[in-house]
Amino acid sequence: MTEDVLSLVDEWGPEKVVCVSDRRSGMRGVLVLDNTARGMGKGGTRMSPTLTVREVARLARTMTWKWAAVDLFHGGAKAGILGDPRAADKEAVLRAFARALRNEVPAEYAFGLDMGLTEDDAAVLLDELGDRGAAVGLPRALGGLPYDELGVTGFGVAEAADAAAAESGWQLAGSRVAVQGFGAVGEAAARRFVELGATVVAVSTAAGAVHDPDGLDVARLSRLRADVGDDCVREYGGVQPADTALTAPTDVLVPAAREDVVDDAVALATTARLVVEGANLPTTSSARKILAKRGIPVVPDFIANAGGIVAAAHSMDMRRSPFRVDPDDVFPMISTKLRANASAVLAEAKRTEDTPHAAAHRLAQQRVLAAMRLRRQLPPDTTLEPLP
Numbered sequence: 457m458t459e460d461v462l463s464l465v466d467e468w469g470p471e472k473v474v475c476v477s478d479r480r481s482g483m484r485g486v487l488v489l490d491n492t493a494r495g496m497g498k499g500g501t502r503m504s505p506t507l508t509v510r511e512v513a514r515l516a517r518t519m520t521w522k523w524a525a526v527d528l529f530h531g532g533a534k535a536g537i538l539g540d541p542r543a544a545d546k547e548a549v550l551r552a553f554a555r556a557l558r559n560e561v562p563a564e565y566a567f568g569l570d571m572g573l574t575e576d577d578a579a580v581l582l583d584e585l586g587d588r589g590a591a592v593g594l595p596r597a598l599g600g601l602p603y604d605e606l607g608v609t610g611f612g613v614a615e616a617a618d619a620a621a622a623e624s625g626w627q628l629a630g631s632r633v634a635v636q637g638f639g640a641v642g643e644a645a646a647r648r649f650v651e652l653g654a655t656v657v658a659v660s661t662a663a664g665a666v667h668d669p670d671g672l673d674v675a676r677l678s679r680l681r682a683d684v685g686d687d688c689v690r691e692y693g694g695v696q697p698a699d700t701a702l703t704a705p706t707d708v709l710v711p712a713a714r715e716d717v718v719d720d721a722v723a724l725a726t727t728a729r730l731v732v733e734g735a736n737l738p739t740t741s742s743a744r745k746i747l748a749k750r751g752i753p754v755v756p757d758f759i760a761n762a763g764g765i766v767a768a769a770h771s772m773d774m775r776r777s778p779f780r781v782d783p784d785d786v787f788p789m790i791s792t793k794l795r796a797n798a799s800a801v802l803a804e805a806k807r808t809e810d811t812p813h814a815a816a817h818r819l820a821q822q823r824v825l826a827a828m829r830l831r832r833q834l835p836p837d838t839t840l841e842p843l844p
């Protein structure tokens with residue numbers, strides 16, 4: 457470690473950093489509880505050969521804002537193991553990590569999935585502590601829900617878009633949607649857009665794009681994806697360059713593949729009246745400014761793609777329940793939360809003449825600050841300005 461862990465602490469947190477190691481397995485890891493003013497710390501557990509305490513602390517802070525932005529009562533936390541997730545001794549390392557954190561888990565933290573960890577790993581972590589409350593993200597046979605298979609995030613993206621269109625004074629039903637990326641997020645979003653009465657005019661994968669101004673047959677594309685993956689666009693027929701999904705005439709643009717794809721050129725050229733960020737960080741900061749100047753609202757990633765974290769919060773709640781988590785309970789929850797959040801953030805952005813990203817961050821920080829004040833965690837006369 458090249459820096460003092462205490463230098464990570466600022467007025468928000470972290471409240472607790474627990475570094476653990478085990479000589480027998482060689483396990484080294486860390487748990488960071490960032491800010492729990494609004495509730496118990498929650499965030500995934502990752503395993504990576506380049507993991508650092510700073511990285512985990514930064515991710516824990518991001519979780520503090522995400523939970524508050526979505527208005528769910530969890531605090532920010534994250535855990536990480538330094539190591540190769542493909543190593544043969546992974547199970548021994550996971551077990552040592554769980555044992556080393558038995559004072560904190562499940563009282564203050566529950567393991568969850570992030571980079572390098574699978575549902576089977578969550579089962580091992582739970583087994584080691586012998587407590588159903590120790591982990592979420594479990595396999596179906598242990599009561600977990602396969603979120604990507606169900607498409608919870610994509611479903612939420614379309615719900616957020618519907619509310620954002622209404623907030624902007626027009627209807628999603630009957631309008632055109634272009635979706636970049638037809639993976640777990642993009643495919644489920646496209647399906648929900650169709651259910652909500654929109655016309656999906658363009659879809660792309662890394663293998664290319666398909667475009668039809670009269671509307672694509674999304675159900676057929678989904679079936680093809682199940683068979684041939686990214687090549688579904690080739691099988692569909694009339695494949696075009698992948699960028700077509702970003703440039704095709706549309707009312708709603710949904711980047712749901714990767715970061716930084718909505719750049720200045722796309723922001724200047726798009727006909728979209730609304731951009732909904734399905735992927736993480738798909739819009740560059742300079743493109744966001746261009747879109748703001750053009751009066752095109754952008755529903756920020758951590759608002760639009762929060763379906764997964766709403767589902768994770770529900771799983772947290774259900775950890776000790778003998779009943780299975782029911783998808784029919786989860787979808788309405790995602791719909792209600794994401795619609796309310798998308799509307800609130802766009803309304804706040806309009807009120808403060810700010811970008812929706814800035815408005816969402818401010819809302820989140822104000823919520824955390826209010827909780828800290830009410831718990832008397834700040835001296836009464838403190839006027840802590842939310843960080844920019």
Ligand SMILES: NC(=O)c1ccc[n+]([C@@H]2O[C@H](COP(=O)([O-])OP(=O)(O)OC[C@H]3O[C@@H](n4cnc5c(N)ncnc54)[C@H](O)[C@@H]3O)[C@@H](O)[C@H]2O)c1
Nearest residue numbers: 609637638639640641660661662698712713735736761764
């Ligand atoms: N899965 C989730 O629940 C979830 C939740 C929040 C955020 N995200 C974010 O959403 C994004 C997509 O995640 P996912 O789980 O759907 O991934 P995925 O791997 O299932 O799908 C990615 C899709 O993007 C396509 N793609 C890649 N490069 C492309 C390009 N240049 N042009 C067009 N298409 C391209 C791929 O072919 C694939 O169809 C990522 O940024 C991810 O971090 C995912």
